[in-house]
Amino acid sequence: MTELPQLTDRKLGLVIDLDTCVGCHACVISCKGWNTENYGAPLSDQDAYGANPSGTFLNRVHSFEVQPDAGAAQLIHFPKSCLHCEDAPCVTVCPTGASYKRAEDGIVLVNEDACIGCGLCAWACPYGARELDQAAGVMKKCTLCVDRIYNENLPEEDRVPSCVRTCPAGARHFGDLGDDTSEVSKLVAERGGMDLMPEMGTKPVNKYLPPRPKDELASDIDVLAPFLKPVAEEPKGFMGWLDKALDKLPGGAK
Amino acid sequence: MTFQQPELDTSPKVSDEIRKTTCYMCACRCGINVHMKTDENGEKQVAYIEGNRDHPVNKGVLCAKGSAGIMQVNAPSRLRAPLKRVGPRGSGEFEEISWDEALDIAVGWLKPIRETNPEKLAFFTGRDQSQSFTGFWAQNFGTPNFAAHGGFCSVNMAAGGIYTMGGAFWEFGQPDWDHTKLFMLFGVAEDHDSNPIKMGIGKIKARGARVIGVNPIRSGYNAVADDWVGITPGTDGLFILALVHVLMKAGKIDLDYLSRYTNAPVLVDASDGPNKGLFLRDADGKPLVKDRNTGELTAFDKPGVRPDLSATHEVDGVTHRPVFHMMADRYLADEYAPEAVADRCGISAKRIRTIAAEIARVAFDEAFELDQEWTDFRGEKHAKMIGRPVSFHSMRGVSAHANGFQTCRALHVLQILLGTVEVPGGFRFKPPYPKPPEAHPKPHGKVTCNGPLDGPHLGFVHGPEDLMLKDDGSPIRIDKAFTWENPMSSHGLMHMVISNAHAGNPYKIDTLFMYMANMSWNSSMNTRGVIDMLTDKDESGEYKIPKIIYSDAYSSEMVAYADLILPDTTYLERHDCISLLDRPICEADAAADAIRWPVIEPDRDVRGFQSTLVHLANRLGMPGFVNEDGSAKYQDYADYIVNHERKPGVGPLAGFRGTDGSKAGRGEVNPDQLDRYIENGGFFVSHIPDEASYYKPWNMAYQNWAVEMGLCDAPTPYLFQLYSEPLRKFQLAAEGHGERQPPEHLRARIKETLDPMPIWYDTDQTGNEGFTVNALTQRPMAMYHSWGTQNAWLRQLHGRNPLYVPTKLMREKGLSDGDWAKVSSPHGSITVPVMEMAALNENTVWTWNAIGKRKGAWALEHDAPEATKGFLLNHLIHELLPPKGDGLRWANSDPVTGQAAWFDLKVKIEKAAAPADLAESQPELPPIKSPVGTGPKDLTWKVGK
Secondary structure, eight states: OOOSSSSSSSOEEEEEEEEOOOOOHHHHHHHHHHHSSSSSSSEEESSSSSSSSSESSSSSEEEEOOOOOOOOEEEEEEEEEEOOOTOHHHHHTSSSSOOOOOTTTTOOEEOOTTTOHHHHHHHOOTTOOOETTTTOSEEEOOOOTTTTOOOTTOOOGGGGHHHHHHTTOOOOEETTTOTTTTTTHHHHHHHOOOSGGGHHHHHHOEEEEOOOSOGGGGGGGHHGGGGGGSSOSSSHHHHHHHHHHHSSSSSSSO | OOOOOOOOOOSSSOSSSSEEOOSSSSSOOOOEEEEEEEEESEEEEHHHEEEOOTTTTTTOOOHHHTTHHHHHHHHHHHHSSSEEOOTTTTSSOEEOOOHHHHHHHHHHHHHHHHOOOGEEEEEEESSSHHHHHHHHHHHHHTOOOOEEGGGGHHHHHHHHHHHHHHHOOOSSEEEOOOTTSSEEEEEEOSSSSHHHHHHHHHHHHHHTTTEEEEEEBTTTTTHOEEEOOOOOOHHHHHHHHHHHHHHHTTTOOOOOHHHHHSSSSSOOSSSTTTTTSSBBBBTTBBBBEEEEOOOEEEEETTTTTTSSOOOEEEEETEEEEEEHHHHHHHSGGGGHHHHHHHHHHSOOOHHHHHHHHHIIIIIIOOOOOEOEEEEOOOOOOOOEEEEEEEEEEEEEHHHHHHHHHEEEEEEEHHHHHHHTTTSSSSSSEOOOOOOGGGSSSSOOOOTTTTOOSSSOOOOOSSOOOSSOOOOOSSSSSTTTTTTTTTOOOOTTOOOHHHHHHHHTTTTSSEEEEESSTTTTTTTSHHHHHHHHHHHOOTTTSSSSOOOOEOOOSBOOOGGOOOOOOOOOOGGGOEEEEEEEEESSSOTTEEOOOOEEEEOOOSSOOOOOOHHHHHHHHHHHOOTTBBBBTTSSEEEEEEEEHHHHHHHHTTTTTOSBBBSOOOOOOSOOOTTEEEHHHHHTTTTTEEOOOGGGGSSTTBHHHHHHHHHHTOOOOOOOOOOSSSSSSHHHHHHHHHOOSSSSSSHHHHHHHHHHHSSOOHEEEEOOOOTTOOOEEEEEEOOOOOTTTSSOOOOOTHHHHHOOOEEEEHHHHHTTTTTTTTTTTEEESOOOOEEEEEEEESSBBBTTTETTTTTTOOOOOOTOOOOOOHHOOOGGGGGGGOOOOOOOSOOOOOBBBOTTTTOGGGGGGEEEEEEEEGGGOSSBBBBBBOOOOOOOOOOOOOOOOOOOO
């Protein structure tokens, strides 16, 4: 059993905007690219060109259909990776100390040198956010790009997780959720950011911004109706309106 | 026990070098940083790809395809060397040959064609980003038979836009993302274009602006739209004209804009005869308007004129009326009232009115002003720029119908009526657009043996006199582009080339030469039929299409059907230019172009296709490519990019011209130009002055800037064409006027469909009795416009393509997820796995296109799900409509442009089997032998240590 730090100095994490995520998987593949080449063992792919291709990913996008009580069904794209929980059950379950939560920033990591690939952590994680790499035999998970966010070899603006840097729709935000004044904390406050499965008691650091209400235009018809008041009922009347309207244009009145 | 954290290096070296080039995982052309690391052999290898923050297109972001590029340059499906067919066509049996032998074979076929009858070569390029070059090659070869893939993609959108307002969406222009407050998408699946639309939607959503998605399928952009309109496919035009009806009726149109910048005030000849419906013009040919100040008949562009939208002009008892009168007559009529169209569109009248009202509210109540002076083409100075923050974007969903051209026109007319084009908050052109149809070339087709064609192949016709017809009235072109069947086919008709060549109609060809066009698979209608045409033999045992040359970088399905393969490189191994002469990467605020350069050298015996064309041209001694003494002007494509001049001082690349690289647009050849591009990140940008940033078609500051940049040779301000005179000229011919007359069987159709003002008509439903369900395809964002669906990473995202079936149809047909369903059209049937989808028009089914693969292609194993469960809807779509009993076969294309009407497909669906009762989708085609084998089982790709 591995201990969690009593308190972390910062709570680094992601804020993911479900209102804006178009489900393009840019974050998924950028993550795959960066983390194949960087932290730890490469993210391998089995049966890469065969019947059951199955590789290791640290971030996946799931799509769910939602049927509201009234109105059309909706499709929600839901990117999911490690949520860097404050009470991370994947850490406390680890028999070797390989899984740990960093005291300075709260990032949950796997020390691959100490990982025996037993898979207990993946079993303990209620979010399915860990994947055992089949080639390396070690547990892989989102590192929040710990090798990018402090990396002095990168320009300062690039010191964000790879998924955040690449997201075309700007649906992914990175920052300190332990600091109420941070941009991400403000976003969470403004938009009603939510925990994923709070009932699990894991206290996830990552937050999701809910989709805004959809298909509401129809309810505004009373407000909008005056905009469509016909200028005239008959086509002839339209021409009369036209002449008057043209005279009202700048420089128009004869 | 206190846990000791391990030591961690949080500043590892990222790479040894960053090479900046242009992505080609789709057609979006983003800038990329290719991180290189040195491998154990001391070779620099691609380690990681990210977006280039400085690049005008993507500003640092990158989509899934772009990041997966590393799996494309190591793909096992890459072709390795030139191939000569040794087995029967379609068998996939080849032997590898040298480039010398390959070029000798090609020249041996092409030289006699050039000398005796250049039209015997049909040269069609598919996914081509170098059309100004491939077209130049074809022109100098002398064949009239050249086009790229626009005819089966989105020519309706391009031509509809250019004929109406001098540009269309995507490469032609973009919403004013920084100011728009209402963004409305029509028929935009998850594509066209890629990152800029996502960035734009992100931007406007962050501002709280509203997005309305009009699409039968609520996925992708439509999934995040605030309001989704699940329209019945093919009825967008009707919906748009209902919006026009309501907005006009309420006076929610921009009269000032219409009178100044459009042909709404232009007077139309009402006298019977050959000029009926054409514009009244002065002695200089300028369209005439009534000046509201003086009541005089005046040229539209006279300084001080106030064109009158209302006044008519009477001559000899005939009343000539302005275009705007005719529009009021047509669109105020009850046939366009929301109540009249609601059922056909599948949108309630109330909803149509609500959307119209919201458009009106935002366009007029949220209008704003920018403090920016500008001067229009009449010399009038304006103190401000008026913003109308409603913008539209549209693509293939409305385009790929047989009523698509008029629908695209209708959409442009809607935005013009609102006054939202080229104003703050609306739609903005990107250089070299705006560009009216008159500024484009007309099509050319005069063939001279051993000489060049008389001009560019593709262009814009302005009347029957511009059609590509021989003296006997038969088509000049193998694809029958620019004929009475589809007069305004500005992009050609690639989807008709193989069937016409096979039928010998209008004539037989000798060699079919194609580039990156998967015609024996997902790029053809009637896939099985096309395969048969490619392998069909005549009585003497010769193939009906005698010789086929094909170039591709990968082992696509088409490879097996060619006789000679000229293997292309991947996009990281080549030179390219994304040119202002072609399909540029400009932004609304800037002209921009870009290059690709070999960030890695090929490890195979392959060459960039464009360099291969240079080599062929040199061996053939083609004008434009060789000097008078027969020596080569260019050694390869890079040499051409730098040294070719289309006119003095204007070449493929606009940046870093002049001997010292200091000139932009126009300037002498700079031998170091490519190095300067590489130093600059692979691209070049020239910003448009602030006073030129809006109102571009009429803004003299923009017009003068465009001349300086070499985009045009003189200022060419013009009016938006709500009423299109070229269309009317074809109608006049169909009414019996003029020397060039359409064949009798086409008269009625031309009169109906080439209407000078947008109309909506239902597409031809002959033969569709009993087939009542609309069937569509789209490509997933991670594979849109991609030649990389075999990509090891991407296929894990989208390796399967069930047929998505709406809930109601699932219940009606007793279907459950995973069941096999038989899907039939008048043309054929397929049996495919189904999956329920609720967020879908209730009478529409759809699937991801181009996931399905032929066994043996793309270096996938035969049991890959793409080859077993994957399928194509193409088997259900014929290039011709079902017989009508008139002895003719009509093309499944738009009657104006010839655009392939993919989305007119109607099917019926029935349960075929439970999931376990069938192993594979049907039809099951036999495997083709792979020239490259299959890939490695497992991948653990890491370049650095």
